[in-house]
Amino acid sequence: MQTPFIHNHQYNYIYKQAEFLLKTLRSVVDPKVLDTVRYTVSTNAVGIFDDLTLERKQLLEQLSTYATPHDVQLYLNQLQDYLIPYPQVTAKQIQKLFPKAKKLKLPNLESMDYAHTTYLRWIDIATSRLFIVYPHEGRFLGIEGRITPTNKKGYCMFCHRHQELGFYNVKTKANSADNFASMGQYVCMDDKACNESITEISMLEKFLLAAIK
Incomplete structure (x- = not known):
């Protein structure tokens, strides 16, 4: 093997x-x-x-x-x-990453192509929220935010390919624990296409790490 x-x-x-x-x-x-x-x-x-x-x-x-x-x-x-596959992740692990999400819609882990996944992402159409789970230094990072379709093509921040874009807005903690700021970027609307196109992870990791601070 x-x-x-x-x-x-x-x-x-x-x-x-x-x-x-x-x-x-x-x-x-x-x-x-x-x-x-x-x-x-x-x-x-x-x-x-x-x-x-x-x-x-x-x-x-x-x-x-x-x-x-x-x-x-x-x-x-x-x-x-x-190929190094995406680490096995359970529904319980994902739920723990998003404790504030009411009635969290989970991705179909059984049909997931682990070999060709850099970051797990899915859109809850009912709430227009994009969830991301990313393995980093032995643990999973989870962020969520609202995604708004732009109905136009452009370059995705994560995969740098010309794709149908959505504006992804994520709330982040400001200097005070009681205050929140937000950050946003244009990213692919298509989960599969983004994972098939991404060729480097620096921008993805930069965004994720900034979002969870």
């Missing part, structure tokens, strides 16, 4: 590099340009990891050696064996 070492957002990044390679192979015939792109793709895939064994480094570098969509897809399928 393979030892997982690739997070969902890292897999998404590698997937984007694979798309870039295939696009180049379809449109470029200059061997020097192709060699440059292959080197770039390989370097980028390796560069998103802090520590790699020689075996894992060689596995990632294999991406640059393929020349057909079929071979690239087989390679991406192979990488899925190395």
